[in-house]
Amino acid sequence: MHDQSIGGIDLQYYELCKRKLWLYRKGINMEEESDYVLQGKVLHERSYPRLLDKERLIDDAFAIDAIDGEYVREVKLSSKMSNADKMQMLFYLYQLSLRGIYKKGLISYTKERRTEEIELTESNQKQIISAIGGVYEIINLPTAPPVKKFPYCKSCAYYEFCYSREDD
Amino acid sequence: MLRDHYIFSNGRLKRKDNTVYFENEQGQKKALPIEAIQTLHLFGEIDLNSKFLTYISQYGISLQFYNYYGFYAGAYHPKEKKESGLVIVKQSAHYLDRDKRQFLAYQFLQGAVHHMLRNLRRHKESVQTHIDEIELIAQKLQFAKDIQSLMGIEGQIRHIYYQSFNHILKQDFLMEKREKQPPRDPLNALISFGNTLMYTAILGEIYKTPLNPTISYLHEPSVRRFSLCLDIAEIFKPLIVDSIIFALINKKSITKKHFEYLEKEICYLNEEGKKRFITAWEEKLGTSVKHRTLNRNTTYRYLLRLECYKLVKHVIDDQVYKPLKAWW
Numbered sequence: 001m002h003d004q005s006i007g008g009i010d011l012q013y014y015e016l017c018k019r020k021l022w023l024y025r026k027g028i029n030m031e032e033e034s035d036y037v038l039q040g041k042v043l044h045e046r047s048y049p050r051l052l053d054k055e056r057l058i059d060d061a062f063a064i065d066a067i068d069g070e071y072v073r074e075v076k077l078s079s080k081m082s083n084a085d086k087m088q089m090l091f092y093l094y095q096l097s098l099r100g101i102y103k104k105g106l107i108s109y110t111k112e113r114r115t116e117e118i119e120l121t122e123s124n125q126k127q128i129i130s131a132i133g134g135v136y137e138i139i140n141l142p143t144a145p146p147v148k149k150f151p152y153c154k155s156c157a158y159y160e161f162c163y164s165r166e167d168d
Numbered sequence: 169m170l171r172d173h174y175i176f177s178n179g180r181l182k183r184k185d186n187t188v189y190f191e192n193e194q195g196q197k198k199a200l201p202i203e204a205i206q207t208l209h210l211f212g213e214i215d216l217n218s219k220f221l222t223y224i225s226q227y228g229i230s231l232q233f234y235n236y237y238g239f240y241a242g243a244y245h246p247k248e249k250k251e252s253g254l255v256i257v258k259q260s261a262h263y264l265d266r267d268k269r270q271f272l273a274y275q276f277l278q279g280a281v282h283h284m285l286r287n288l289r290r291h292k293e294s295v296q297t298h299i300d301e302i303e304l305i306a307q308k309l310q311f312a313k314d315i316q317s318l319m320g321i322e323g324q325i326r327h328i329y330y331q332s333f334n335h336i337l338k339q340d341f342l343m344e345k346r347e348k349q350p351p352r353d354p355l356n357a358l359i360s361f362g363n364t365l366m367y368t369a370i371l372g373e374i375y376k377t378p379l380n381p382t383i384s385y386l387h388e389p390s391v392r393r394f395s396l397c398l399d400i401a402e403i404f405k406p407l408i409v410d411s412i413i414f415a416l417i418n419k420k421s422i423t424k425k426h427f428e429y430l431e432k433e434i435c436y437l438n439e440e441g442k443k444r445f446i447t448a449w450e451e452k453l454g455t456s457v458k459h460r461t462l463n464r465n466t467t468y469r470y471l472l473r474l475e476c477y478k479l480v481k482h483v484i485d486d487q488v489y490k491p492l493k494a495w496w
Contacts, residue, residue, distance in 0.1 A: 027252030028378050028480065144486045161481070164474040165461050166490040 006135050007062035008088040011128070014135045015084040018145040020158055025139045030157040039077055043110060047075045058099075064092050071106045072096070079109045079116075080152065086118060090128040093120040170206035172369075174446055176439055178213040183223040202227050207372050211238065211442065230375065232368045237436040239350075240364045245375060252378035258483040259383045266314075272399075272482070272489065273318055273386035274309060279403035279491025280322070281306045284329045286494060287406055287414070291336045298332035315386065329406075338418045350434040354427045357435040358416070361442070362409035363401065365449055370397040370404070370472055377476040400475055403491050408468060412448050421448070457496050 004025075013021035023030075048066045057063045066073045072092050076085050089105035096103055097120060105118035120128075138145065147162045156162075175181075179192040188200045200208075202224065209232045224231075225246035233241040262268040285302060288295050302325050312318040326346070333343045333355065341355045351357040371394055374381045384395035392398060416422040426441030437445060452468055459466040459474075466474070475492055482489035 026254045026484070028255065028484075029250060029252075142485075144484060146486075160462060160470075160474060161477045163462050164459075164477050165487060166478075166492065167460055168490075168493075 004139065005061040006132065006139075008064075008091050010135045010139075011091040011131055012081070012084040012088040014131055014138065015087045016081060016152070017148065017150060017156070018138050019147060019162065020156065021135065021138050022141060022144045023158060023161070026144075028161075030161055036077075036155060036157070043075055043077060047108075048073065058095065062092070062095065067103070068106070070103055072103050073106045073108065075108045075110060077109070078111045079114075082107075082109075082116070086116075087128065087131060089118045090120060090124055091132070093118070094125060094128045097125075171204060172207045172209060172450065173200065173205050174209045174211065175214065176211045176443065180215040181208075181220050182216070183220045186223075188220065188224065202229070205229055207232060207368070209368070209446075210234065211439075230372060234364075237430060237434070238361055238364075238442050239436070240368065243368070243371065250376060250378050255378040255480055255483060256380050256383070258485075259380055262483050263383055263385060263389065269385045270312075270315065270318070272479075273315055274312070275489055275491050276386045276399050276402045277309055277318060277322055279493060280406060281309070281325060282491075282493040283403065283406035284325070284410075287410055288329070288332055288336075291332075294335040295332040298328050298335075301328050315388075318386070336414060336418075339420065339423065341417055351436070352433060353435050354424060355413075357427060357437055358413050358422070358445070359409070361437055361445060362413060362449070363405060365446070366401045366405055366409050367394075367397045369453065369469065370400050373469075373472040374400075374476055376473065377480060379476055379480060400472070400479075403475065404472065407492075407494055408449075408452055412445070412452055416445065416448055460495065 010021060010025070013024060044065065048068070056067060064072055065075070072089065074085065074089060079085070085107050089107055093103060093105055102120075104120075106115050107118065108115045153159055153162070175190060177192045179190055181188065181190055183189075188202050189197045190200060191197045205227075207230050208224075211234050213236075221244065228246055230246065231244040233243065235241050262272060281302065285299060288299050288302070292299070305321060305324050305328070308321050309318060312321060330343050330346050333341075337343075337355075341358075342353070343355050344353070346359065347353075347356045348360060351360045371381060374394075374396060379396065381394040381396045383389055384399045386402065387395040387398045389395050421444050422437075422441055426438055426444065427435055428438045429435055454467055454469070456465040456467045457471075458464070462474075471492060478487070478489050481487040
């Protein structure tokens with residue numbers, strides 16, 4: 001069944017919203033017009049101007065933002081979704097560890113001017129393995145998981161998609 | 169906010185460095201704000217080259233071409249970026265299954281009839297009998313066995329609806345019968361022009377969703393290339409186009425002098441007429457209403473997109489489709 005490779009974004013979405021993960025994986029993409037997404041894109045393009053090891057594709061399966069010495073790095077606008085960001089980073093660290101590369105993660109939150117260090121431990125390794133299984137479960141569902149209301153729905157690119165309906 | 173831009177003059181569109189210019193026949197150049205444009209509507213005779221096309225494609229801008237008489241000629245759309253195999257497969261499945269197709273076709277007409285009646289109720293005093301008649305016939309829609317009978321009932325409704333125009337319009341714009349190809353009188357010319365704008369606006373929105381515009385339900389796919397636009401347009405023509413026409417005529421913004429005839433047969437809007445229509449059109453599409461479930465101000469143009477989203481949700485078996493029925 002595991003014929004589709006998954007990446008860091010899938011883990012991030014899995015943590016945020018299972019419905020978003022399913023829609024995204026089915027090619028139902030809303031991100032292009034979102035201002036938040038555009039901001040994030042610009043941020044990525046402008047980050048690490050001195051680093052050569054940027055946007056590295058690992059085994060044609062997933063891409064890592066940047067590698068800086070012993071750290072895998074990610075930049076984020078804000079830490080609002082820090083749990084999801086952490087899962088994304090753990091995914092990278094875990095995948096690298098499977099390939100015999102052991103690194104730590106550094107997530108920079110630019111608006112707050114702070115960074116968070118993430119290490120792959122025994123317990124969060126278990127967590128990420130079960131989340132990877134969870135991602136496959138979601139993307140193999142025949143229909144989208146129903147709308148679940150989160151406080152961050154309003155800033156999601158899928159907001160209009162999920163919440164447009166006709167009430168009589 | 170992205171907007172549409174209309175060019176009526178003849179001239180040349182070109183890219184110079186990283187800016188797009190329109191140069192008219194007198195050689196005057198005007199820069200176009202490429203980041204702010206969604207669709208360019210070309211009514212004049214325009215020269216352009218592939219360097220220009222590749223550049224605007226990066227910005228996702230589409231071109232709509234109209235002939236001298238304002239009739240739709242065709243479009244250029246940049247490479248699609250929104251495809252979803254699943255949605256195309258499911259969209260087709262809803263066409264191939266008789267009942268599923270019938271359901272969607274019926275829903276489109278429900279939206280259409282709702283908005284036709286909504287228009288007529290604003291002129292109740294003069295068209296009450298028409299309203300009663302349409303309401304009676306519309307009940308037959310739910311018992312229609314196939315698309316053909318749906319279309320037949322829709323034809324009867326539309327006939328009465330257009331007859332009622334004669335009681336609503338304050339100038340002597342007479343509607344004898346609807347003639348599309350080609351329109352032969354000013355009222356038919358207005359309806360045709362408005363429907364063309366509707367069609368291109370819907371196509372523009374469909375392109376921002378994973379829907380395939382060639383797979384349709386009420387209209388037979390392949391009758392016209394992008395028949396899904398025709399399906400969705402059913403809902404919005406009375407809501408948007410017809411109400412613009414009533415306003416333009418009754419406020420005398422458009423009068424008989426805004427029309428011309430080709431070989432005394434084919435009637436079309438002259439340049440000033442087209443401009444007046446488009447001004448009203450842009451104003452209407454930019455008007456917003458507070459959306460009940462989104463709890464956000466939503467423009468009429470964005471309502472077109474939401475209709476597409478609801479269709480996507482329907483075909484992927486997420487949420488059953490219901491057409492927009494203006495509540496405001």
